[in-house]
Amino acid sequence: xxxxxxxxxxxxxxxxxxxxxxxxxxxxxxxxxxxxxxxxxxxxxxxxxxxxxxxxxxxxxxxxxxxxxxxxxxxxxxxxxxxxxxxxxxxxxxxxxxxxxxxxxxxxxxxxxxxxxxxxxxxxxxxxxxxxxxxxxxxxxxxxxxxxxxxxxxxxxxxxxxxxxxxxxxxxxxxxxxxxxxxxxxxxxxxxxxxxxxxxxxxxxxxxxxxxxxxxxxxxxxxxxxxxxxxxxxxxxxxxxxxxxxxxxxxxxxxxxxxxxxxxxxxxxxxxxxxxxxxxxxxxxxxxxxxxxxxxxxxxxxxxxxxxxxxxxxxxxxxxxx
Amino acid sequence: xxxxxxxxxxxxxxxxxxxxxxxxxxxxxxxxxxxxxxxxxxxxxxxxxxxxxxxxxxxxxxxxxxxxxxxxxxxxxxxxxxxxxxxxxxxxxxxxxxxxxxxxxxxxxxxxxxxxxxxxxxxxxxxxxxxxxxxxxxxxxxxxxxxxxxxxxxxxxxxxxxxxxxxxxxxxxxxxxxxxxxxxxxxxxxxxxxxxxxxxxxxxxxxxxxxxxxxxxxxxxxxxxxxxxxxxxxxxxxxxxxxxxxxxxxxxxx
Numbered sequence: 001x002x003x004x005x006x007x008x009x010x011x012x013x014x015x016x017x018x019x020x021x022x023x024x025x026x027x028x029x030x031x032x033x034x035x036x037x038x039x040x041x042x043x044x045x046x047x048x049x050x051x052x053x054x055x056x057x058x059x060x061x062x063x064x065x066x067x068x069x070x071x072x073x074x075x076x077x078x079x080x081x082x083x084x085x086x087x088x089x090x091x092x093x094x095x096x097x098x099x100x101x102x103x104x105x106x107x108x109x110x111x112x113x114x115x116x117x118x119x120x121x122x123x124x125x126x127x128x129x130x131x132x133x134x135x136x137x138x139x140x141x142x143x144x145x146x147x148x149x150x151x152x153x154x155x156x157x158x159x160x161x162x163x164x165x166x167x168x169x170x171x172x173x174x175x176x177x178x179x180x181x182x183x184x185x186x187x188x189x190x191x192x193x194x195x196x197x198x199x200x201x202x203x204x205x206x207x208x209x210x211x212x213x214x215x216x217x218x219x220x221x222x223x224x225x226x227x228x229x230x231x232x233x234x235x236x237x238x239x240x241x242x243x244x245x246x247x248x249x250x251x252x253x254x255x256x257x258x259x260x261x262x263x264x265x266x267x268x269x270x271x272x273x274x275x276x277x278x279x280x281x282x283x284x285x286x287x288x289x290x291x292x293x294x295x296x297x298x299x300x301x302x303x304x305x306x307x308x309x310x311x312x313x314x315x316x317x318x319x320x321x322x
Numbered sequence: 323x324x325x326x327x328x329x330x331x332x333x334x335x336x337x338x339x340x341x342x343x344x345x346x347x348x349x350x351x352x353x354x355x356x357x358x359x360x361x362x363x364x365x366x367x368x369x370x371x372x373x374x375x376x377x378x379x380x381x382x383x384x385x386x387x388x389x390x391x392x393x394x395x396x397x398x399x400x401x402x403x404x405x406x407x408x409x410x411x412x413x414x415x416x417x418x419x420x421x422x423x424x425x426x427x428x429x430x431x432x433x434x435x436x437x438x439x440x441x442x443x444x445x446x447x448x449x450x451x452x453x454x455x456x457x458x459x460x461x462x463x464x465x466x467x468x469x470x471x472x473x474x475x476x477x478x479x480x481x482x483x484x485x486x487x488x489x490x491x492x493x494x495x496x497x498x499x500x501x502x503x504x505x506x507x508x509x510x511x512x513x514x515x516x517x518x519x520x521x522x523x524x525x526x527x528x529x530x531x532x533x534x535x536x537x538x539x540x541x542x543x544x545x546x547x548x549x550x551x552x553x554x555x556x557x558x559x560x561x562x563x564x565x566x567x568x569x570x571x572x573x574x575x576x
Contacts, residue, residue, distance in 0.1 A: 108412060
């Protein structure tokens with residue numbers, strides 16, 4: 001009897017396993033993986049082609065060769081991080097846009113909820129399964145970059161570089177989780193999967209293209225006239241920067257740039273006095289992490305908030321057969 | 323037939339100003355097939371959802387298998403199988419896979435779930451070809467049979483069937499209803515059968531409750547309902563039903 005109990009999987013993990021298997025066997029996922037893998041391979045090829053030029057004259061100790069694989073670009077293709085920033089939301093949206101409404105439309109929601117499970121297992125299992133898939137994908141992509149880097153340059157990554165890559169991966173997962181939670185929320189809100197997907201893509205496009213334009217227009221309109229003191233200029237710059245930080249892609253970009261480019265010492269506007277006497281050495285990992293802490297917590301908070309709204313909407317909803 | 327498996331006392335569900343279920347009092351005894359009869363929108367499905375703890379009542383109380391579904395929905399769902407109207411399955415999985423999944427959600431090992439699923443697939447009359455066929459390719463009748471197997475996998479005390487025969491051809495309906503009666507006779511199951519089809523309800527149900535606009539107008543076996551309505555003269559369920567729907571709305575029972 002006890003041995004039998006050992007093999008009984010908790011219903012929540014039964015659901016997670018099923019969701020993961022559904023994701024990885026779906027055509028949607030295979031197509032998306034192919035796009036992401038191809039673009040990342042392309043950007044890796046471009047960065048490797050540019051590598052010799054970019055690292056000429058740099059000493060092996062302080063040059064962070066491995067990290068450059070993630071950030072270098074030859075101008076024809078964006079860097080690996082830019083691709084992740086652009087395609088990450090698409091991955092999140094595609095994994096979540098039909099999470100709940102497809103269950104409702106198929107008529108499986110009421111059937112599953114009549115089993116002895118808690119209602120929130122459904123939405124939680126969908127999230128956990130998608131996060132497992134995203135994390136595996138990020139791990140594979142990062143290992144691919146590291147592997148090809150090892151082959152190309154023949155120097156293993158330093159522990160500091162490895163840690164920075166791991167943190168980059170975690171920030172990437174949080175960033176995709178933001179879009180995933182947004183699309184899960186839409187899948188609760190909209191009955192039609194197409195509407196839910198469109199809503200997600202609309203927000204993604206808004207932040208990718210239009211938000212920056214709007215902030216630029218605002219910046220032009222609000223630009224102070226006449227002679228300004230140094231403090232006023234810094235305040236104005238910080239205000240614009242803070243507006244930009246409402247964009248999750250901007251937060252992700254700031255966090256990854258700081259983590260993968262240890263030479264970045266500040267993310268805000270600096271006065272000449274602050275720059276004076278500063279030694280241009282790379283920041284230690286701890287300091288880089290401290291610098292990106294607000295960006296990462298901002299992304300995590302947004303992600304949790306979206307999940308909470310989706311969760312609440314789902315829990316309040318009445319379950320009918322179709 | 324002893325004991326009451328369902329006991330609803332003044333059960334009410336309101337959506338803002340609309341009353342979907344209005345102070346319903348109903349009992350279903352162990353081992354009987356009870357029919358919930360009424361047109362669409364009469365409150366049958368809402369009553370079922372409250373019995374399963376899938377929606378909260380705004381008034382009154384419910385006891386299913388001796389448990390309050392509002393407070394202990396999981397315990398109720400362990401004992402009750404529910405076949406919703408137009409049941410859905412994961413179309414990219416086969417019938418067997420869908421049943422194993424339900425079994426595992428009911429805390430069965432994969433091996434036990436598989437064994438029980440195979441038994442049930444045979445019991446509901448789905449042939450071997452159907453076991454490994456994707457449910458997306460099932461006919462409506464096959465889906466309902468698979469739905470019945472899905473309901474039975476947890477070995478329930480009570481099964482609730484919400485419009486289970488809608489969209490099935492007459493032959494399929496006949497076979498499905500026979501299967502329900504067989505299951506009741508073999509396993510002593512209690513069945514709550516919700517339908518708007520008078521003929522089917524009369525065919526299989528021991529007792530019926532007539533719903534209209536959220537109210538339970540009458541309940542009892544067909545003979546006693548006929549007696550209540552026509553003073554002892556024998557009538558068909560259809561006559562009784564028509565009586566309540568042709569100005570007989572004041573016959574609400576307590």
